Amino acid sequence: MIMNFPTNVKYTKEHEWIRLEGDVAYVGITDYAQEQLGDIVFVDIPTEGETLAADEVFGTIEVVKTISDLFLPVTGEILEQNEALADQPELVNQDPYGEGWLIKIKPTADADFDIPMMTNIMQCLRM
Numbered sequence: 001m002i003m004n005f006p007t008n009v010k011y012t013k014e015h016e017w018i019r020l021e022g023d024v025a026y027v028g029i030t031d032y033a034q035e036q037l038g039d040i041v042f043v044d045i046p047t048e049g050e051t052l053a054a055d056e057v058f059g060t061i062e063v064v065k066t067i068s069d070l071f072l073p074v075t076g077e078i079l080e081q082n083e084a085l086a087d088q089p090e091l092v093n094q095d096p097y098g099e100g101w102l103i104k105i106k107p108t109a110d111a112d113f114d115i116p117m118m119t120n121i122m123q124c125l126r127m
Contacts, residue, residue, distance in 0.1 A: 045081040074111040080104040
């Protein structure tokens with residue numbers, strides 16, 4: 001299977017991605033991460049409305065055999081979770097950079113989009 005790695009997002013060593021659109025950002029997991037996890041059966045994001053620091057856990061993703069933590073790439077307020085995932089968690093597998101996004105955040109004014117962000121997926125895959 002050929003994996004998809006858009007260039008309009010930044011990647012973290014934990015295999016999350018972030019895409020800035022104006023003053024909000026979308027966060028999800030990479031195509032590589034969803035492929036490694038397998039069929040996603042549940043996404044739990046109990047932090048909506050909270051402000052979290054970079055690298056804090058904002059939720060979990062559940063597959064048949066395990067639950068994995070989700071880490072916030074930058075400091076910010078969790079504005080919204082992708083409600084479509086409640087009924088269709090498989091969207092993360094089918095379209096991780098589009099309809100399978102996990103959360104929308106408002107990054108803080110001092111949010112660092114350069115460090116420890118990975119600028120290309122090859123750096124991310126080496127981690």
